[in-house]
Amino acid sequence: MTITEIVINGIGLGLIGLIVWYFWLYRREGIQIGETDGLQEATINVKGGYNPDVIVVKRDKPVRLHFNRQESSLCSEMVIFDYENISARLPEGQTVTVEFTPQKAGEIGFQCQMGMLRGKVIVQ
Amino acid sequence: MQKEIEYDEKVTITPTDDETAAHQREYASLMRKFWFALLIGIPVMLVAYPEIPWLYLPNLFVPESSEALIRSLFVLSGVATLSVMAYSGRQFFTGAWAAFRHHSADMNTLIALGTSAAWIYSTVALVVPGIFPSGTANPFYDVTAIVTALVVLGQALEVRAKGQTSQAIRKLLDLQAKTARVLRAGHEIEIPVEAVLVGDVVVVRPGEKIPVDGEILEGRSSIDESMVTGESLPVDKVPGDEVIGATVNTTGSFKFKATKVGKDTALAQIVKMVQDAMGSKAPIARLVDVVSSYFVPAVMIISILTFLAWFNFGPNQALAYAVVTAVTVLIIACPCAVGMAVPMSLVAGVGKGAEHGVLIRNGEALQSASRLEILVLDKTGTITRGKPGLTDVLPAAGFQANELLFYAASADQLSEHPLAQAIVQAARNQGQELAEPSEFEAVPGHGVSTVVGEKKVLVGNRKLMERYQIDALPVQTDVENLQGEGKTAMYVAVDGIIAGVVAVADTIKDDSVQAIRVMREMGLEVVMLTGDNLRTAQAIARQVGIQRVLADVLPEDKAREVHMLRQGGKKVGMVGDGINDAPALVEADIGFAIGTGTDVAIEAADITLMSGSLKGVAYAIEISKATMQNARQSLFGAFVYNTAGIPIAAGVLFPFFGILLSPLLAGAAMAASSVTVITNANRLRFFKAKSFAETA
Numbered sequence: 001m002t003i004t005e006i007v008i009n010g011i012g013l014g015l016i017g018l019i020v021w022y023f024w025l026y027r028r029e030g031i032q033i034g035e036t037d038g039l040q041e042a043t044i045n046v047k048g049g050y051n052p053d054v055i056v057v058k059r060d061k062p063v064r065l066h067f068n069r070q071e072s073s074l075c076s077e078m079v080i081f082d083y084e085n086i087s088a089r090l091p092e093g094q095t096v097t098v099e100f101t102p103q104k105a106g107e108i109g110f111q112c113q114m115g116m117l118r119g120k121v122i123v124q
Numbered sequence: 125m126q127k128e129i130e131y132d133e134k135v136t137i138t139p140t141d142d143e144t145a146a147h148q149r150e151y152a153s154l155m156r157k158f159w160f161a162l163l164i165g166i167p168v169m170l171v172a173y174p175e176i177p178w179l180y181l182p183n184l185f186v187p188e189s190s191e192a193l194i195r196s197l198f199v200l201s202g203v204a205t206l207s208v209m210a211y212s213g214r215q216f217f218t219g220a221w222a223a224f225r226h227h228s229a230d231m232n233t234l235i236a237l238g239t240s241a242a243w244i245y246s247t248v249a250l251v252v253p254g255i256f257p258s259g260t261a262n263p264f265y266d267v268t269a270i271v272t273a274l275v276v277l278g279q280a281l282e283v284r285a286k287g288q289t290s291q292a293i294r295k296l297l298d299l300q301a302k303t304a305r306v307l308r309a310g311h312e313i314e315i316p317v318e319a320v321l322v323g324d325v326v327v328v329r330p331g332e333k334i335p336v337d338g339e340i341l342e343g344r345s346s347i348d349e350s351m352v353t354g355e356s357l358p359v360d361k362v363p364g365d366e367v368i369g370a371t372v373n374t375t376g377s378f379k380f381k382a383t384k385v386g387k388d389t390a391l392a393q394i395v396k397m398v399q400d401a402m403g404s405k406a407p408i409a410r411l412v413d414v415v416s417s418y419f420v421p422a423v424m425i426i427s428i429l430t431f432l433a434w435f436n437f438g439p440n441q442a443l444a445y446a447v448v449t450a451v452t453v454l455i456i457a458c459p460c461a462v463g464m465a466v467p468m469s470l471v472a473g474v475g476k477g478a479e480h481g482v483l484i485r486n487g488e489a490l491q492s493a494s495r496l497e498i499l500v501l502d503k504t505g506t507i508t509r510g511k512p513g514l515t516d517v518l519p520a521a522g523f524q525a526n527e528l529l530f531y532a533a534s535a536d537q538l539s540e541h542p543l544a545q546a547i548v549q550a551a552r553n554q555g556q557e558l559a560e561p562s563e564f565e566a567v568p569g570h571g572v573s574t575v576v577g578e579k580k581v582l583v584g585n586r587k588l589m590e591r592y593q594i595d596a597l598p599v600q601t602d603v604e605n606l607q608g609e610g611k612t613a614m615y616v617a618v619d620g621i622i623a624g625v626v627a628v629a630d631t632i633k634d635d636s637v638q639a640i641r642v643m644r645e646m647g648l649e650v651v652m653l654t655g656d657n658l659r660t661a662q663a664i665a666r667q668v669g670i671q672r673v674l675a676d677v678l679p680e681d682k683a684r685e686v687h688m689l690r691q692g693g694k695k696v697g698m699v700g701d702g703i704n705d706a707p708a709l710v711e712a713d714i715g716f717a718i719g720t721g722t723d724v725a726i727e728a729a730d731i732t733l734m735s736g737s738l739k740g741v742a743y744a745i746e747i748s749k750a751t752m753q754n755a756r757q758s759l760f761g762a763f764v765y766n767t768a769g770i771p772i773a774a775g776v777l778f779p780f781f782g783i784l785l786s787p788l789l790a791g792a793a794m795a796a797s798s799v800t801v802i803t804n805a806n807r808l809r810f811f812k813a814k815s816f817a818e819t820a
Contacts, residue, residue: 005436012432016425023421026227048222048232072150073215074283075230078403085486087403092146113403114463115416116230117223 030054030122039064044119046079046090047071050110053119062101063121069093076112083108144294147287154280161212161273168201169266198250198263205243205265213239213272229420231460235275237424238454242267242787245447260444264787267448271455271791278795282460285802288809289468292475293402296395299351299370304335307379324382328373336369337384345376352390352481352734394734397483401474406487408755409466416463423457423770430774445775448787452773456790457766460798465758468805473751476808480816481734482744489730492714493748497694499643499741500674500686500708503654503661504630505701506718507640507668507738512543513631514550515611518602519624526556528624532616534559535574535581539566543612543628544583567591571614582617589615589622599625610660632667639738640668642815646745649694653677653685653708683707699741716741742815750811758801765797 001009031052033042039062045051046069057063069076069090079098080087088096102108102123111118171194209217216239219232246263253261305314307325317335320326325341328334334347346358349371358374361367367380370391386392427450434446470487477484484490504510519528533551536544537558551558561574561581570591571584582592586603589596594617596603602625606613611629615622643650651672654661658675665673674685682700686708689696698705698712709715709729717729718736733740773790777783 008435009432012428012435015428019421019424019428023227023229024418028227048219049226049228051226053226072146072153073219074147074150074286075219080403080405082405085400085404085488087400089143089399089403091143111413113467114460115409115413116228116459116463117226118228118417 028054030056030120032056033063035061038062042066043068043095045070046076046117048073048076049117050079050119054122055119056122056124057102059102059105059123062099064097064099065121066095066097068095075114076117078113079110080113081108081110144287147283151280151283151287154276154283157212158273158276158280161208161269161276164204164208165266165269165273168205168269171197171201172264172266195250198246198265201265202243202247202250202263205269208269208272209239209243212276216272216275229424231420231458233420234423234454234457234459235271237427238451238787239268239272241447241454242271242451245451257441257443260441262444264448267451267787267791270788274788274791274795275455278799281795281799282802285799285806286468289472289475289802289805292478293395293398296391296398296478299333300391301333301335301370305329306382318386320382320385322382322385325379326382327377327379328367329377330373330375332373334367334369334371334373334380336382337389338367338369338380338382340365340367340378340380343376343378345378346374348372348374352394394478394483397485397732398474398478401484401486401490402471404470404486404488406466406470406491406752406755408491408752408759409487412462412466412759416459419457419459419462423453423459426770426774427451427453434775445784449773449775449784452785452787452790453770455787456769456773456785456794458762458769458794458797461762461765461801462759464798464801465762466755468802469751469755469758469808472805472808473747473754476751476811477744477747480740480743480747480813482740482747483732483734484744484748485730485732489714490748491752492695493697493731493745494752495695496648496697496714496745498649498651498689498692498696499745500651500653500689500696500698500712501640501670501738501741502682502698502700502705502708503652503656503664505736506699507636507652507670508630508632508664510630512546512612512628514547514626515629515631516606516613516627517624518599518606518627520598520622522621523618523623525624526554528616529554529626530556530558531576531579531581531618531623532583532614532626534576535561535564535572535583535616537561538564538574539572543614544572546628547583547614547626579619583614583626586615589617592617592620594620594622596622598622608659608663610656610663630664632664633737635737635739637668639742639815640670642739642742643745644669645814646742646749648745651689653682653698655679679704680707683711686711697741697745699738716744739815743813746813746815747808747811751808754805754808758804761804762797762801765793769793769797 033040033055040057041064042055043066046067067079067090069092072092076090078087078089084100086098086100088098090096105123108121108123109118216232216236220236223230223233242264246265249256249261250263301317303314304317304320305312305327306320307327312327320336326335326338340361340363342363344362346360347367348358349368352368352371369389430453431446431450434449435442438445470490473490474484501507517525517529519525529551533548533556536547538561559576561576564574566572567588570588571582573582582588586596596615599622603613606627611627613625613627616624616626640650650670651674652661652665652670653674655677656675661673661675677685682705686696686698695713697714697716698708699716699718700709701718709717714731715729717732731744773785775784
């Protein structure tokens with residue numbers, strides 16, 4: 001094996017390691033959202049993903065999430081929560097509000113209809 | 125002080141955006157991108173295959189193309205392709221970058237990586253060919269341009285097909301009247317339907333659409349409610365009756381008071397419910413969730429492994445092979461087809477249900493309904509009409525049937541007893557002219573005694589006959605048979621002679637027999653549940669073809685019976701009228717509420733039928749089965765496509781058969797696969813149900 005071959009193989013394997021770490025192993029920290037008048041409110045921008053995509057809230061207090069879709073790609077047209085069958089259509093350029101009161105601690109995922117864009121609400 | 129706010133468990137505020145317009149804009153934009161990519165892509169492809177002389181136009185003009193000419197054509201190709209990436213493929217790169225920032229990867233990532241890898245390799249090969257082993261420094265800009273064109277075309281077709289899949293909502297919204305004629309300060313004015321207020325008096329003329337929900341104040345008419353309830357026959361309405369917005373008035377005119385407007389109307393609620401269901405998730409999609417969260421990074425890893433395998437073990441020009449196969453792997457993988465399979469079928473199936481007045485709450489309900497094994501039907505009001513109707517007219521010797529009915533109905537006219545009313549109604553429905561009775565006397569617990577014309581007529585039970593010493597023996601067998609069928613038999617005597625018997629019973633709805641037959645054909649065990657005695661229940665059960673009867677069940681015990689059936693390990697559905705059956709509906713795996721048109725917000729039910737017909741239940745199960753089958757086909761197809769396509773793209777067939785997939789073909793296959801999934805879902809739009817087939 002030549003030096004070039006060793007280097008190229010090394011880069012390849014390194015890239016695989018990076019992919020595994022970056023997409024699967026990396027743990028993101030959530031954004032704790034503030035509380036006003038007992039209401040936990042946050043705006044989530046939707047463009048190729050949810051920003052912020054990990055939100056930390058307290059249980060038994062109403063959560064109000066304002067989704068603002070800023071793209072025309074149909075992928076993000078719907079947001080679906082794996083909680084109480086909540087879903088909402090997100091017309092481009094409009095703000096759509098989703099509201100719920102989580103009853104117990106844990107994670108509530110939300111995603112586009114095809115599961116490509118993902119986010120979660122961490123309930124403490 | 126803390127502000128007091130009331131919250132519902134969940135509130136989703138869905139704006140009424142014109143989705144169709146958004147889809148059309150997106151389609152037009154994608155098509156522009158496609159044409160641009162194609163226009164550039166074709167000459168770029170001609171340049172890329174100089175060995176095909178009939179495609180290589182410069183050959184026609186410059187007979188001996190020099191190396192310098194080819195090189196400058198490639199440079200032109202490279203620049204032109206860059207513009208394709210910047211314009212037509214822009215969304216792949218912005219999408220991929222946005223996803224990358226969120227530590228995720230999607231279809232955009234794959235296409236962006238694939239097309240840019242091809243472009244970068246080509247450019248390096250063109251600029252510094254010396255760094256590559258001999259024979260491998262071949263640019264292939266055509267892959268970038270043509271694959272971008274194909275994938276964009278696929279997306280455009282996807283947008284269009286998606287619009288068709290969800291057109292059920294569009295159809296529902298189109299039912300809405302645009303204007304309403306209301307009385308304001310004594311004047312009749314026409315206003316937009318959005319401006320109608322609760323309490324407004326609305327005027328409806330023949331042939332007009334009813335704008336909002338309300339209650340008739342004056343006038344009468346027959347109303348075609350088929351668009352909301354699925355019932356094909358117009359319904360007669362008189363003052364006090366409810367009317368539903370979006371239904372169509374036939375011949376009469378009337379005024380009604382608006383009781384529900386805007387988002388409270390039955391139609392608005394139906395639209396909301398259908399939209400929610402379309403956006404929900406079927407449990408089968410959970411598997412997809414797991415797969416799709418690993419899918420794209422896994423494909424990236426496979427692409428790198430493919431590159432390394434070819435690079436290390438490939439034949440001559442291994443580097444060129446390595447790059448092409450790695451790019452092909454990235455391009456052929458189609459996470460969209462996997463992700464879209466279930467949602468697309470769900471949208472089509474839920475929409476199809478709504479067209480027939482079947483409102484499926486969510487994907488979970490749809491999936492469970494497709495797996496039901498036992499279906500429990502409440503008898504009264506579900507299988508039967510829930511009110512008595514005339515069933516038999518059996519004259520004794522010397523009397524005709526219509527003569528017997530004439531006497532019985534005429535005599536009963538002044539009676540308020542529901543059984544008597546049923547006889548009068550039936551005679552009128554048959555077009556009989558009834559005579560005015562005189563000397564009417566109601567004998568409590570016995571029947572009536574009156575004079576019709578010149579004749580003394582008695583209608584009542586056996587005790588009445590005994591009281592007037594009528595010999596009822598000639599009709600005794602008939603009476604016993606009728607009672608055996610669970611019917612109430614009434615003796616009729618004319619001038620002291622027995623004239624025959626008429627029987628009244630809760631009658632079976634016209635389409636119950638067909639609906640139950642369809643249910644049984646689908647392999648469901650149909651069980652009748654009723655508070656009636658066994659004999660009456662069995663009589664009805666025999667007529668509709670039900671073998672298993674649970675009789676003498678108190679209303680509060682219905683849920684327990686359903687629970688017992690579930691203990692057997694089978695999936696149990698319960699059909700009821702939604703109010704007193706609510707606990708049983710909740711207890712069942714799937715609760716079907718048979719509504720009567722307006723009350724669509726029956727919380728206890730998983731599936732709500734706007735019409736009162738059992739056909740709706742059979743249809744709901746049929747469409748659920750069809751939808752789940754459709755979803756499974758698409759899902760299976762998408763999995764097979766990817767699990768076969770990716771290895772082929774990686775070149776597993778090459779060592780055995782020398783077959784290597786062209787990245788252009790991979791691009792076409794990828795675009796086709798997601799379009800196929802949507803097209804398959806669209807097939808559900810043409811689904812023909814047995815439950816609505818015309819009976820021979």
